[in-house]
Amino acid sequence: MKILAAVINNIETDQRLDKVCNSLLKFGYDVELIGTTLRGKPILNKPYKTSFIPIKNQEGFKLYAEFNFKLFVNLLLKADKNTILLANDLDSLFPYYLVSKIKNLPLVFDSHEIYSELPSLHNRPNTKRVWKILEKFLLPKIKYFYTVSNGYANWFAKEYGSTPVVVRNVPHLQKLNNKESFIFYPLPEVPPHHKIVLYQGALNMSRGLEYIIQAMQYMDNCVFWIAGDGPLRKKIEQLVLDLKLSHKIYFLGSVSPKVLKTITPLAEVGISLEQDLGISYRYALPNKIFDYFQARVPVLSTYLPEIKSIVEKYQVGRVIQRHDAEHIAEELTIMLKQGKKHYHDNLTTAALACCWENEEPKLKTIFEQIQKK
Known part of the structure; x- marks a missing residue:
């Protein structure tokens, strides 16, 4: 059977979709992943089929309207x-739902987040209302539905009576010290006896980045690397300049996922300081946690x-009590003094x-449930 998957974002860096498509290919399906030219067309070399929908509008309502219409036509033809x-x-x-009804085809939905609660x-109450209406109309009608965390699954069940399966966004089991897979990448010079603190992921609001940057004012003998890009970058770059922390941050x-796998092990501590700005973040379980x-x-x-x-389940770090720069610096100092060897056995258990x-x-x-129908 053929599977048609699509997403509006960059399919080169979408690790979840790449894992899903590779697994479906392994299971014997003919897989095609449809992406867009939003913010450029990536060069891909995937084992499954890929195609692109050209997008003229780069943001706002026009972007989503154009994407949904072109995706509908694309799916209808393919x-x-x-x-x-x-x-x-x-x-x-929505276009998937329409095509599933028109052609009487099975529809599977993978919710990476709670979209109406971003x-x-x-x-933007009017935009939120539109997504909420769509969510309320569509989700109760979806039979095959999976999502990334128990918190999300419980919320969907309570809000819409849905029963999604939880398929977490975790990486493949990684072998460490595999020299054959090492990829050279230009990295900042680390001063002697300094340890690396790492944030990896999108530079978006509510990631706690401002607080860890402010916390670096109180830190000695460590540097902070930020691997990622996003709409918040200029703002936090300015904050680094204002606080005169360019020598530390x-x-x-x-960075591509393949390259990032060679950089992350260099860190002494990984950062995941998301803030409670809405239900979608409250119950999020970011893939960077598992990458660490x-x-x-x-x-x-x-x-x-x-x-x-x-x-806390695997005892693989420390949990902050509040988003406060001095408090974060205190917790980070404790972890750097402990060293990552202190957590190594627990991290191995968590990784497995x-x-x-x-x-x-x-x-x-x-x-398989779909094929048995």
């Missing part, structure tokens, strides 16, 4: 009676329930438990 439709997030679900919508820019586990890097984490729960090899069977079961 889908046949042997197709399973795989929608990713609410911003692509922090970016807090000051370095922006690595956007695979690299055997302990985590200085937020107090939000899903992240706190997994850090929290890997894609353990989530993949759940994905297989979902699609």
Whole structure:
């Protein structure tokens, strides 16, 4: 059977979709991933088929309207009676739903977040209302539905009576010290006897980046690397300049997942300090947490329930009590004094438990249920 998956964002750096598509290919499906030319067309070399929808509008309502219309036409032309439709997030679900009804095809939905509760919508009530209406109309109608955390699954169940399966966004089990896979990348020079603190991920609001940057004022003998890019970059670059911390804080820019796997193990501590700005962040379980586990890097984490729960379950770091620069500096100082060897055995246990090899069977079961119909 053929599977048509699509997403509006950059399919080169979307690790979850790459894992899902590779797994479905392994299960014997003919997989095609449809991306867009939003912010450029990436050069891809994937084992599954890829294609792009050209996008003229780069933001706002016109972007989503253009994407949804073109995706609808694309799916209508490509889908046949042997197709399973795989929608990713609410911003692509409506055209998938229409095509599933028109052609009587099975529809699977992967919700990476709670779209109507994203922090970016807090000051945009009209936009939030539109997504909420779509969510309320579509989600109760979706039979095959999976998401990334227990918090999300419980919220969807309470809000819409849905029962999504939890397929966590975790990486493949990673072998450390594999010299053959090492990729050279230009990195900042680290002063002698200094340790590396790392944030990896998108530079968006509510990630706690401002607080860890401010905390660096109180830190000695460590540097802070920021691997990622996003709309908040200029703001936090200015904050670094204002606080005169350019000698301590370095922006690595956007780094491909393959290269990032060689950088993360260099860190002494990984940062995940998300703030409670809406339900979607409150119950988030970011993939960087699990990337840190695979690299055997302990985590200085937020107090939000899903992240706190997994850090405390495996005893692989410390949890802050509040977003306060001095408090964060105190917790980070304790972790740097302990050293990552202190957490190594627990991190290994967490890495073995929290890997894609353990989530993949759940994905297989979902699609096998469809084929039995």
